[in-house]
Amino acid sequence: MNIDMIRAAAGRLDGHARRTPMLTSPFLDEIAGRRVLVKPECLQHTGSFKYRGGRNAVAALDDATRARGVLAFSSGNHAQGVALAAREHGVPAVIIMPADAPALKIANTRALGAEVVLYDRAGGESREAVGDKLESERGLTLIRPYDEPQVIAGQGTTGLEIAAQAAELGVTEADVLVCCGGGGLTSGIALALEAEAPGLRVRPIEPEGFDDVIRSQTAGSIQTNTAVAGNVCDAILTPAPGNHTWPIIQRLCGPGIAVTEGEALAAVFHAAERLKVTAEPGGAVALAAALFHASDIDGDAVVVTISGGNIDAAMLARALATEGHPQ
Amino acid sequence: MNIDMIRAAAGRLDGHARRTPMLTSPFLDEIAGRRVLVKPECLQHTGSFKYRGGRNAVAALDDATRARGVLAFSSGNHAQGVALAAREHGVPAVIIMPADAPALKIANTRALGAEVVLYDRAGGESREAVGDKLESERGLTLIRPYDEPQVIAGQGTTGLEIAAQAAELGVTEADVLVCCGGGGLTSGIALALEAEAPGLRVRPIEPEGFDDVIRSQTAGSIQTNTAVAGNVCDAILTPAPGNHTWPIIQRLCGPGIAVTEGEALAAVFHAAERLKVTAEPGGAVALAAALFHASDIDGDAVVVTISGGNIDAAMLARALATEGHPQ
Numbered sequence: 169m170n171i172d173m174i175r176a177a178a179g180r181l182d183g184h185a186r187r188t189p190m191l192t193s194p195f196l197d198e199i200a201g202r203r204v205l206v207k208p209e210c211l212q213h214t215g216s217f218k219y220r221g222g223r224n225a226v227a228a229l230d231d232a233t234r235a236r237g238v239l240a241f242s243s244g245n246h247a248q249g250v251a252l253a254a255r256e257h258g259v260p261a262v263i264i265m266p267a268d269a270p271a272l273k274i275a276n277t278r279a280l281g282a283e284v285v286l287y288d289r290a291g292g293e294s295r296e297a298v299g300d301k302l303e304s305e306r307g308l309t310l311i312r313p314y315d316e317p318q319v320i321a322g323q324g325t326t327g328l329e330i331a332a333q334a335a336e337l338g339v340t341e342a343d344v345l346v347c348c349g350g351g352g353l354t355s356g357i358a359l360a361l362e363a364e365a366p367g368l369r370v371r372p373i374e375p376e377g378f379d380d381v382i383r384s385q386t387a388g389s390i391q392t393n394t395a396v397a398g399n400v401c402d403a404i405l406t407p408a409p410g411n412h413t414w415p416i417i418q419r420l421c422g423p424g425i426a427v428t429e430g431e432a433l434a435a436v437f438h439a440a441e442r443l444k445v446t447a448e449p450g451g452a453v454a455l456a457a458a459l460f461h462a463s464d465i466d467g468d469a470v471v472v473t474i475s476g477g478n479i480d481a482a483m484l485a486r487a488l489a490t491e492g493h494p495q
Numbered sequence: 496m497n498i499d500m501i502r503a504a505a506g507r508l509d510g511h512a513r514r515t516p517m518l519t520s521p522f523l524d525e526i527a528g529r530r531v532l533v534k535p536e537c538l539q540h541t542g543s544f545k546y547r548g549g550r551n552a553v554a555a556l557d558d559a560t561r562a563r564g565v566l567a568f569s570s571g572n573h574a575q576g577v578a579l580a581a582r583e584h585g586v587p588a589v590i591i592m593p594a595d596a597p598a599l600k601i602a603n604t605r606a607l608g609a610e611v612v613l614y615d616r617a618g619g620e621s622r623e624a625v626g627d628k629l630e631s632e633r634g635l636t637l638i639r640p641y642d643e644p645q646v647i648a649g650q651g652t653t654g655l656e657i658a659a660q661a662a663e664l665g666v667t668e669a670d671v672l673v674c675c676g677g678g679g680l681t682s683g684i685a686l687a688l689e690a691e692a693p694g695l696r697v698r699p700i701e702p703e704g705f706d707d708v709i710r711s712q713t714a715g716s717i718q719t720n721t722a723v724a725g726n727v728c729d730a731i732l733t734p735a736p737g738n739h740t741w742p743i744i745q746r747l748c749g750p751g752i753a754v755t756e757g758e759a760l761a762a763v764f765h766a767a768e769r770l771k772v773t774a775e776p777g778g779a780v781a782l783a784a785a786l787f788h789a790s791d792i793d794g795d796a797v798v799v800t801i802s803g804g805n806i807d808a809a810m811l812a813r814a815l816a817t818e819g820h821p822q
Contacts, residue, residue, distance in 0.1 A: 189516055189538060194579075195606065210771040211516060279522065440811065444537040444804035446771040477771035481815040484767065488808040488815075 210477025224322030314352030315410030327360025351413030537804025551649030641679030642737030654687025
C-alpha cells in the first residue's frame with residue numbers, strides 16, 4: 169500500500185470519478201474561527217466517496233476475473249459505489265444486504281443495476297456464509313468496503329485533489345479532518361498527503377461512543393466498538409479499523425476528535441445552508457468538528473471532508489430543524 | 496454586447512469565481528426520459544451565479560471609479576454577489592433594500608461587508624430617489640442586476656463552462672434550460688453557446704404567472720408582469736426582460752417553458768435527494784421543466800442550470816415534504 173497505488177488509481181478514475189470542488193463560506197469561517205475548506209464528496213457519483221474505491225477496485229481486476237462479477241456486503245454507500253462501477257464495466261454486481269435494510273436503499277442499489285441478495289439477519293443467517301456460497305458457485309470477487317488496498321488507493325485520490333486544491337487556495341499547513349469509519353478514506357488521504365502535501369495532517373473524526381479509531385490511537389493497537397448501530401451517523405459505524413488501514417492511521421494521523429449526534433445534525437444544517445450541499449450525518453462529522461470543536465484544532469485554516477450525502481428526507485428535515493445549533 | 500466581453504469576463508473571474516462541476520444522476524435521467532446534465536450555480540460563491548456578474552462588473556470599472564464604491568438595489572442574490580465582489584476589491588458597497596426585507600437577508604448582506612440602506616417601501620419612499628442621492632453625494636456606481644453589459648458578460652461565463660463540460664460528456668446537441676428572471680443569465684449563456692457550442696440552444700424557464708419572457712417571445716416585443724411578488728420563486732420575479740437582454744433572447748433562444756410552484760418545490764426535493772445540492776425554488780425551475788415537462792423538450796440529453804441555493808430552512812423543509820411530487 170503506497171502512493172504509487174494511489175497515483176495509478178487516479179489514472180484509472182480519470183474521466184470517471186468527479187473531481188469535486190473545494191467549497192468555502194465566510195459564514196463557516198466565522199463560526200470556526202479560521203478558514204474552512206470543504207471537500208464535498210457527497211457530490212461524487214452515487215453520493216459518496218465510496219465510488220472512487222469501488223471503481224478502482226473493479227477496474228484493477230484482470231479482465232477474466234472481473235467478467236465473472238463482483239460481490240459486496242453493504243446496505244449503504246459502498247453498495248452503490250460497487251454497483252455503479254460494475255455496471256460501467258458491464259459486469260455483474262451482487263450486493264448482500266440484510267432483509268430488514270431500508271427499502272429505499274435496496275431500491276437504489278437495484279436501480280444501479282446490482283442484483284441484491286437478502287439475508288435474514290434477525291434469524292441468525294450469516295452473511296459470510298451467503299457470500300462464500302456465491303463466491304464459490306459463481307466465481308465472484310469480494311470487494312471489501314475498506315480493508316482492501318485497491319479500495320484504499322481509490323479513496324486516496326481524494327487526497328491528491330485536496331493537496332492540489334488547498335495549495336491553489338494558499339493552504340499548505342493545516343489539519344485535514346476526515347470522517348472515519350473503517351478508515352479507508354482516512355488512510356488513503358493520509359498516504360496521498362504524506363507524498364503531495366506534507367504540511368497537511370489528517371485527523372480522524374468519529375461519532376461519540378463509536379470511537380474505535382481514537383481509542384486505538386490512545387492504546388497503540390486496534391480497539392473495537394461494542395455496537396455498530398444506534399447512531400444517526402450510520403454510514404461510519406464500523407467494528408474496528410482494518411488491518412490495512414490501521415497501520416497507516418497510526419503512522420500518519422494526528423489525534424482524532426469525537427462529535428455528538430447533535431453536532432453532526434447541526435453540521436448537516438450548515439452544509440445545506442452555507443455550502444448548498446446535502447450531507448448525511450456520518451458525512452458531516454468532520455464539519456461538526458471544525459465548527460464545534462475549534463479549540464481542539466490548530467492553525468489559520470482547516471480542511472474538512474464531507475464524505476457522503478445519502479440521507480433520507482425525514483432525517484434532513486430533522487437536521488434543518490436544529491437551525492445549526494447542536495442539541 | 497458580444498462574445499469577446501464574455502471571454503474578457505472569464506479572464507477577470509479566473510481564480511475568483513468557482514468553476515462549478517457538471518452533475519448527473521441516473522435517477523433524474525430516468526424521470527426525465529433522457530440524460531440530464533446539471534450546472535449547479537448554487538455552489539458558486541454567495542450561493543448563486545450572481546457573483547459572476549457582480550464580480551465582473553466591479554472588476555471592469557476603472558480604478559478611480561471603483562475606489563469610490565458601488566451601489567445596488569437588491570434584497571437577494573445580486574446584493575450578495577456585489578457585496579462580496581466589492582469586499583474582495585477593498586471598496587465600499589452600498590445595498591439598498593426595503594425595510595421589510597427578511598432579517599436574514601439583511602444580516603447576510605451586512606456580513607459580506609456591505610453597508611445596507613433601508614427604504615420604506617410601504618410608506619411610498621422611492622428606492623431610486625434614495626439611490627440617486629447616494630450616487631451623487633458619494634460618487635457610487637450603480638451595478639444593475641441584469642440589464643448591464645458587464646453583468647451579462649459575467650453571467651455568460653457560465654455558458655463557456657457549460658460548453659466545455661457538456662462536450663466532455665459527449666453532449667453537443669441539446670436544449671439548455673436556464674432559470675430566467677430579467678434574462679442576464681439566459682442572454683449571457685446564449686451568447687456564449689452561440690460562439691462555443693452552436694448545437695446547444697438556450698430555452699428560458701419561468702414560473703407560471705410570471706412569464707414575461709415567454710409572452711415577449713410570443714408577441715415579438717417586451718411584455719411585462721403585472722406583479723413581481725407572490726410566488727415561491729422570488730429570486731426570478733422581475734417586471735420584464737431588459738433592453739440589453741431581450742434582443743439577445745429574441746435572437747438566440749428557443750421557446751420558453753413555464754412551471755408551477757409545486758413543480759419548482761418538487762425539483763428542490765430532487766436536487767437535494769439526487770444531486771446533493773441545495774436549490775432555491777427560483778433556482779430549480781429549469782430542473783422542474785426537465786423533470787415535469789419532458790414532452791416539451793427534444794433530444795437525448797438536456798442541460799439544466801440551477802441558478803441559486805439561497806433558500807431558508809423552512810422553505811427547504813416544505814420542499815422536502817413534497818417527496819418530489821408536484822402538488
